[in-house]
Amino acid sequence: MSINRISLYHLETLLWIDRLGTFSAAAERLNTTQPAVSARMRELEQRLGSKLFRRDGRSMSLTAAGRKLVRDCDPLLRDMQLALLGSGGFAEASGVVRIGAGEIAAASCLPPFVAKLKAEMPNVGLEIEIDLTANLIQQLLTGRTDLAFAAGPIAHPALKTSPIGAVALVWLASPVVAATFGGGGGGGGGGGDAVPVPVWSLASHSPIHGRMRDAIQASRIAPKSLNLCNNARMMIDIAKADGGVGIFPEPMVRDDVERGLLVELADMPTLAPVEFHVAMRVADTEPVLMRIFEEAARLRLTTRSDFDADQ
Incomplete structure (x- = not known):
């Protein structure tokens, strides 16, 4: 065993392979290349005189010796990092x-x-x-x-x-569009015919989309008016341009509401934050x-x- 030829970067690389699961992920995390990571691990195995990885086709896993080395070295490297930080914070x-x-x-x-x-x-x-x-x-x-x-x-x-x-969600529209809901942001939740106003929601993989879908079922907005966008800021700009109604995250629209560019629609279904x-x-x-x-x-x-x- 040539322990004097083992460097910290050998052990750090091994730990990142264990944490992330692949040589390529460890290479990306360490800002190097996969061949460089592979070379480090070959050097480490040669200098320790034991196999650290079990290769099965294209997949690779740690051997018992590899797992023990990871378990033993992880706290040592963490203590070293803490010691170095202790000198300068x-x-x-x-x-x-x-x-x-x-x-x-x-x-x-x-x-x-x-x-x-x-x-x-x-x-x-x-x-x-x-x-x-x-x-x-x-x-x-x-x-x-x-x-x-x-x-x-x-x-x-x-x-x-x-x-x-948590972030609250609010129904908002421009003053012009809000007027179709009873003027100045009123109306909207009662009976009557569906209002043909465009409705904007984040895309289906967003947590807001499910809330919007359920809320539309309880509102008088025509479901066929639903439009999707994957960018909340763009939806807010569309609403400010009289482009429809939206459910928006409160922190992102606070300034626009204070300036009167958007108004909250009253009597709309309540949305969980x-x-x-x-x-x-x-x-x-x-x-x-x-x-x-x-x-x-x-x-x-x-x-x-x-x-x-x-x-």
């Missing part, structure tokens, strides 16, 4: 953290959170990607994202989550990432009562 932390967020969560809490994070960890690079919740969870599980802010609930044994509050969670992989034990998760878990999205108090 998180202000000296470096590396890249990839954060995924849904459009609603990004508009509701991400900007101040990121600003605070950069103030505490100026040398940590952030890569932020806005995507749909289903995609965010998949990216988190495959290691393409380290932390995700997503509509919940989120239930997966490989992930740990923390609730960060959308709950949000922050999530990370259970296997991730890097001190920097765990600290960021702890900070994110302290976030609290504004509620409907907070909004009403400002009116």
Whole structure:
């Protein structure tokens, strides 16, 4: 065994392969190539004098020796990272953290959170990607994202989550369109003929779409008027241009309501708020990432009562 020729990058690479499941995912996380990862693992096996991986066709899994090495080295590397951070604190932390967020969560809490994070960890690079919740969870599980802010609930044994509050949903339209509901945002929930006004909802894989579909069943809006869009900001702009009615996340429309560009439609079916969670992989034990998760878990999205108090 040539233990003096084993480097930290050999062990770090092994741990990321175990966490993410594949050489390619580990290569992406470590900002290198799959051939480089394969070469590191060949070197590690040669220098330890034991097989760490069991190859079966195109698939690969850790041997008993590989699993033991991961189990023994994971806490050692974590303690080393903590020791290094202890000399300079998180202000000296470096590396890249990839954060995924849904459009609603990004508009509701991400900007101040990121600003605070950069103030505490100026040398940590952030890569932020806005995507749909289903995609965010998949990216988190495959290691393409380290932390995700997503509509919940989120239930997966490989992930740990923390609730960060809920966002209220409101029926809104421009003053012109709202007038067709009884003027100034009134009317809408009573009887009578269906109102032929375009209705906008996020696409079918969004949590808002199901709420919209159910609410339309209880309203006097013609179901055939439903239109879909995968971008909430675009739907808000359409509504402001007299393009129809929509159910919108409250934090994203607060300024437009205060300026009178959009008005709330009274007597429309009540909508349950959308709950949000922050999530990370259970296997991730890097001190920097765990600290960021702890900070994110302290976030609290504004509620409907907070909004009403400002009116």
